[in-house]
Amino acid sequence: MREFAVDRTHDHADDRAHYTATAIVLHWTMAVLILGTLCLGWYMADLPLTPTRVRLFNYHKWVGITILSLTAARLWWRLFHKPPPLPDDLPPWQQRAARAVHWLLYFFFFAVPLAGWAFTSAAGFPVVYLGLIPLPDWVPVDKLLAEQLATLHAWFAYALAAVAALHIAAAVKHAVDERPAGYLRRMFSFRP
Numbered sequence: 001m002r003e004f005a006v007d008r009t010h011d012h013a014d015d016r017a018h019y020t021a022t023a024i025v026l027h028w029t030m031a032v033l034i035l036g037t038l039c040l041g042w043y044m045a046d047l048p049l050t051p052t053r054v055r056l057f058n059y060h061k062w063v064g065i066t067i068l069s070l071t072a073a074r075l076w077w078r079l080f081h082k083p084p085p086l087p088d089d090l091p092p093w094q095q096r097a098a099r100a101v102h103w104l105l106y107f108f109f110f111a112v113p114l115a116g117w118a119f120t121s122a123a124g125f126p127v128v129y130l131g132l133i134p135l136p137d138w139v140p141v142d143k144l145l146a147e148q149l150a151t152l153h154a155w156f157a158y159a160l161a162a163v164a165a166l167h168i169a170a171a172v173k174h175a176v177d178e179r180p181a182g183y184l185r186r187m188f189s190f191r192p
């Protein structure tokens with residue numbers, strides 16, 4: 001049972017700290033694309049070899065390459081735009097955990113699509129982005145290497161899903177629990 005009441009009218013300094021519109025749009029675009037790509041990856045991997053499977057594999061690769069490009073853009077943007085500080089009454093271990101989770105997410109946003117691209121190169125199926133732009137193969141065609149990279153891609157994807165689940169659980173907990181209501185709102189609202 002809760003032992004104290006939360007003052008939700010409390011004017012907390014962090015409630016007024018907001019992300020920029022660019023950061024918010026990039027965050028939610030990537031969240032939708034990554035969730036969709038994870039689900040599509042798991043769905044398509046066990047499909048029988050039909051034209052539908054080939055089409056879905058292509059969509060998966062195109063969205064994956066889009067995520068890779070957006071990650072590069074987002075990291076570049078992030079280098080020049082410091083995010084608003086975490087609430088200062090968040091315990092230090094939670095601040096450290098939040099930062100570690102954010103950097104782990106960036107790592108997997110690169111590692112998962114790069115492993116997928118390397119896998120498909122090693123398997124001898126080059127990526128033609130959107131059916132228009134042939135991307136270079138940066139791994140030699142090698143059956144054994146392809147199998148290892150497919151496994152790596154799948155494990156990285158599981159790890160990404162686990163870290164993203166942690167991130168979402170922490171955000172939801174803070175939204176419904178002891179944090180001032182503005183904590184989650186700053187990732188939705190464009191207000192400066």
Ligand code: HEM
Pocket residue numbers: 034037038039040041042045057060061062063064065067109112113114116117118119120127150153154157158160
């Ligand atoms: C953030 C981006 C990506 C995510 C979250 C993701 C996720 C996944 C997942 C969950 C699977 C199913 C793994 C399994 O259980 O076997 C999968 C399979 C696959 N992915 Fe990705 N993927 C991404 C990017 C890419 C990219 C960029 C490519 C290639 C250019 C790619 C190529 C493939 C292929 C070919 C498979 C099928 C593997 C097999 O046949 O076993 N993926 N992906």
